Each structure stands twice: as structure tokens, then as C-alpha cells.
Amino acid sequence: xxxxxxxxxxxxxxxxxxxxxxxxxxxxxxxxxxxxxxxxxxxxxxxxxxxxxxxxxxxxxxxxxxxxxxxxxxxxxxxxxxxxxxxxxxxxxxxxxxxxxxxxxxxxxxxxxxxxxxxxxxxxxxxxxxxxxxxxxxxxxxxxxxxxxxxxxxxxxxxxxxxxxxxxxxxxxxxxxxxxxxxxxxxxxxxxxxxxxxxxxxxxxxxxxxxxxxxxxxxx
Amino acid sequence: xxxxxxxxxxxxxxxxxxxxxxxxxxxxxxxxxxxxxxxxxxxxxxxxxxxxxxxxxxxxxxxxxxxxxxxxxxxxxxxxxxxxxxxxxxxxxxxxxxxxxxxxxxxxxxxxxxxxxxxxxxxxxxxxxxxxxxxxxxxxxxxxxxxxxxxxxxxxxxxxxxxxxxxxxxxxxxxxxxxxxxxxxxxxxxxxxxxxxxxxxxxxxxxxxxxxxxxxxxxx
Numbered sequence: 286x287x288x289x290x291x292x293x294x295x296x297x298x299x300x301x302x303x304x305x306x307x308x309x310x311x312x313x314x315x316x317x318x319x320x321x322x323x324x325x326x327x328x329x330x331x332x333x334x335x336x337x338x339x340x341x342x343x344x345x346x347x348x349x350x351x352x353x354x355x356x357x358x359x360x361x362x363x364x365x366x367x368x369x370x371x372x373x374x375x376x377x378x379x380x381x382x383x384x385x386x387x388x389x390x391x392x393x394x395x396x397x398x399x400x401x402x403x404x405x406x407x408x409x410x411x412x413x414x415x416x417x418x419x420x421x422x423x424x425x426x427x428x429x430x431x432x433x434x435x436x437x438x439x440x441x442x443x444x445x446x447x448x449x450x451x452x453x454x455x456x457x458x459x460x461x462x463x464x465x466x467x468x469x470x471x472x473x474x475x476x477x478x479x480x481x482x483x484x485x486x487x488x489x490x491x492x493x494x495x496x497x498x499x500x501x502x503x504x505x
Numbered sequence: 506x507x508x509x510x511x512x513x514x515x516x517x518x519x520x521x522x523x524x525x526x527x528x529x530x531x532x533x534x535x536x537x538x539x540x541x542x543x544x545x546x547x548x549x550x551x552x553x554x555x556x557x558x559x560x561x562x563x564x565x566x567x568x569x570x571x572x573x574x575x576x577x578x579x580x581x582x583x584x585x586x587x588x589x590x591x592x593x594x595x596x597x598x599x600x601x602x603x604x605x606x607x608x609x610x611x612x613x614x615x616x617x618x619x620x621x622x623x624x625x626x627x628x629x630x631x632x633x634x635x636x637x638x639x640x641x642x643x644x645x646x647x648x649x650x651x652x653x654x655x656x657x658x659x660x661x662x663x664x665x666x667x668x669x670x671x672x673x674x675x676x677x678x679x680x681x682x683x684x685x686x687x688x689x690x691x692x693x694x695x696x697x698x699x700x701x702x703x704x705x706x707x708x709x710x711x712x713x714x715x716x717x718x719x720x721x722x723x724x725x
Contacts, residue, residue, distance in 0.1 A: 301572055301574065301575055301576070322592070322608075324544040324546075324557075324590065324592070325555075326546035326553040326554065326588070327553050328548040328551065328553045331586060332586050332616075333546040333547050333548045333553055333586060333588045335544055335546045335588045337544075337590065337612055352521055366552050366553060368553045368554055368555045369555075370544065370555045370557065372544070376702075377638060377717075377720070379639070379646070379701075379716070382646060382647040382648075383631065383646045383647065383648055383649050383653075386635065386646070388542075388559070390557070392557055411603065415606065418597065418606075419597055419599070419692070423603065425687060425688070426599070426600070426606070427601055427602040427682060427685060427687065428603055429602070429603050433603075433604040437604070455702075455704040455705060456706075458706075462647060463706060463707075463708050464708060465647060466709055466711060467647065467711070467714075468645070468712065468713055468717070469703070469707060470701050470702050470703040470704045470713070470717070472639070472698050472699075472702075472717050472721065473699040473702065474696075474698060474699075475697045475698060475699055475724075476694075477694075478597075478694060478695060479692075479693040479695055480693075481690050481691065481692050482596075482675075483688070483689070483690040484675040484676055484690045485675060486675060486676075486678075487683075487689060487690075488683050489684070491687070492688065493688055493690070494687075496599070497597075497688070497690070497692050
């Protein structure tokens with residue numbers, strides 16, 4: 286039986302404004318799949334660290350990659366507890382009172398453990414990460430050779446538990462504040478891409494890559 | 506004497522691709538000031554956590570805020586080591602080889618300690634955070650009353666050390682790959698705001714707030 290929901294534990298339970306919390310996989314995975322940039326934290330000797338990095342998802346597994354010499358990856362590969370978050374900012378929420386100002390957002394927080402990936406899964410993980418960033422690019426570019434694979438480390442992250450937190454909709458002010466002569470509403474945030482800029486170092490004139498055209502189009 | 510540079514220590518030294526690292530305050534503070542959303546990590550009993558949250562900066566001090574009941578704030582206020590990162594994604598970097606794909610970005614990582622803010626500084630910190638998110642809004646909205654101030658916790662973060670990491674420019678491929686018939690270049694990322702959406706709950710018709718108009722204009 287495949288569980289569709291993460292168990293609520295002390296670790297993942299959304300405590301502040303619990304109605305914004307969600308524990309079901311489709312909600313959490315949709316937030317993950319709408320981006321390719323996450324922030325990862327871990328601790329070493331009591332010191333917390335955060336690094337922004339790319340990721341990819343296949344079913345219940347996440348992949349990250351980097352240099353074989355990466356400090357983050359070499360610490361995470363021992364399986365220590367880690368946390369990964371993906372955050373989408375959708376709007377500034379301007380209320381009548383400063384107190385009720387907020388943001389509309391969708392964030393997913395993953396608690397898990399990483400382990401090193403080798404062999405065929407390693408190449409597949411690189412494909413998954415690349416395609417999560419820019420679909421179609423894997424088939425356009427030169428694939429990694431043996432030396433490059435050796436210089437690259439890939440980790441898979443097993444999800445122990447997770448939660449999402451989402452705010453949508455207009456501001457919510459105190460009843461009496463609706464009589465104040467103050468404009469309230471949303472300032473929506475846009476995320477998108479501009480027209481691709483060819484590398485000035487191109488020796489051979491090439492049409493713009495289809496993956497780049499599609500990426501820009503998707504957000505227009 | 507005011508130091509303009511953070512000391513390079515084991516903690517903040519950029520190890521992977523050191524030429525992308527920077528330790529001077531103007532560079533780091535410009536990255537901080539270009540945003541209002543950060544990710545904060547801390548650890549409790551060996552478990553790392555991350556939360557996205559708003560922040561504001563005044564000179565060498567950062568402010569964050571939240572509910573008086575916030576789990577994050579109540580943990581951080583004991584002064585445990587914490588890490589705060591601000592990340593700007595500027596472009597996808599499409600190289601000829603998968604291996605040299607990258608992103609153009611500017612990130613600032615702050616290592617510090619938090620403490621609770623009270624009294625006049627608390628109200629000023631809330632102004633700083635609000636103005637970092639949307640300049641001009643503090644003077645338009647109803648300011649916090651005593652009950653709201655009590656329900657709000659503000660922490661100041663003293664920066665122990667920090668670093669920035671920046672990538673700019675076109676892809677950088679292996680020499681022989683420049684002869685491949687593969688398009689390479691940048692797909693620039695846009696961040697911006699769309700026209701403000703008035704709260705449907707407005708009782709009194711109001712012109713759109715000047716702060717919202719300016720926010721949208723700045724990114725057009």
C-alpha cells in the first residue's frame with residue numbers, strides 16, 4: 286500500500302496557523318515540482334549551514350548533485366539529518382494594519398537523509414536534475430563522460446517526513462479596520478524568463494535551443 | 506575603526522570555486538538589501554530546520570519577526586548558532602556539455618546569533634522589516650497597537666561572519682566543446698510584480714496605495 290500522506294509528527298507539524306499546513310504528497314510534490322532550486326540545511330558540530338542548490342524528484346526520492354569535493358555533499362552523505370525547503374513567493378499581502386501584512390506563498394519542507402548514488406542510477410539522477418531545471422536540455426547537450434562523472438557526486442534523499450504550508454487569498458484584517466481609508470490588496474509576484482542570450486563565444490551559428498525557447502514561452 | 510570585510514574563517518570560506526567568493530560588506534549587504542525574503546536554519550537536538558521568512562537590515566544588524574508563539578523564534582532567541590541565506594537567481598547557464606551547465610546567482614550567507622528585541626527598538630525593527638519588503642507602506646498602514654506588539658516577537662541578529670558567492674557571465678565549456686554544434690547561452694530569470702489587485706473586501710473605494718504602485722514600477 287502506498288501512503289498518500291506523511292504522518293504528522295513533532296518534526297513536521299505546522300504549529301503556527303495550522304490551517305495553512307498540509308501533509309499530503311500530491312500537494313507537497315506539486316510544490317517541489319514547480320521549482321528546481323531548493324535550500325538545504327544540515328548541522329556539523331552544532332553549527333547549522335544552508336546552501337541553495339538544484340534538485341530533481343522521482344517519486345518519493347529527491348536527487349542533488351555537485352562536485353566530488355563539495356563540503357555539503359561529503360557531510361550529507363553520512364546520512365545525518367537534513368532539511369530541504371522549496372519556497373514559492375506568490376504575492377505581497379497588503380493589509381490595512383501593519384500587523385496583518387503577510388505574503389502569499391507555497392513552501393514545502395522535507396526532512397530526510399541522504400546517501401551516495403553510483404552506477405546507472407547516478408547518470409539517471411543527473412538527467413532528472415537537468416530535466417527538472419530545463420526540460421529537453423538533456424537530449425541537446427553533450428552528456429557527461431567518465432572523467433566528468435568521477436568529478437561529480439550525486440546524493441539521493443530519502444524523505445522521512447514532510448509538510449507544506451500555503452497562504453492564498455486577500456488580506457485578512459480585524460473587523461473594525463475595514464472602515465479605515467487605507468488601500469488593501471495583493472501585489473502579485475512574477476517569476477519568469479527573458480529571451481535567451483547566445484554565448485558570445487559561439488563559433489558556429491546555431492538556432493536558439495528548443496529547451497530555452499520552451500522555458501521562456503512557459504512563463505509568458 | 507569600522508571593518509569593511511568579514512574575516513575569512515573555517516566557517517565562511519567559500520571552498521568550491523573560491524574565485525566566486527566575496528567577504529566584503531558592500532557586496533554582501535547589496536545582496537541582502539536586494540531582497541526581503543531569506544531562509545534561516547538552526548538546529549535543535551541534532552535536527553536541522555529551515556524556515557523562509559522576511560528580514561530587514563540596518564547597518565550590521567538584521568531583524569526578523571513573527572508570532573510570540575513561533576517555534577523558530579523561541580529557539581533562536583537563546584542565542585544558538587544560526588545561518589541565514591539570501592539567494593538571487595539571475596539566469597540559467599546552458600553550456601555545450603551537461604557538466605558545465607550552471608546558474609548565475611548572487612547569494613549571501615550570514616552566520617550569527619539572535620537575541621530578543623524590546624522597547625523602542627522593537628517598533629523600529631518592524632518598520633525596518635516592513636520598509637525592506639515594500640518601501641513607503643509603513644506610513645500608509647495602521648501601526649501596531651499594544652496588543653499586536655505583545656503578540657509579535659522581534660529578534661535582532663548579530664553577524665559573526667558572512668560570505669557572498671556570485672556567478673555571472675556566459676557558460677564556460679571545455680575548449681574542444683566549442684566546436685560542437687550545440688547552442689549555448691543564458692536564459693535570464695525575471696523577478697517582478699504585476700498590477701496590484703484590490704482586496705474584494707474593501708468597503709471604501711481607495712486609489713491603489715502608492716507603495717504598491719512604486720513596487721510594480723520598479724520592476725517594469
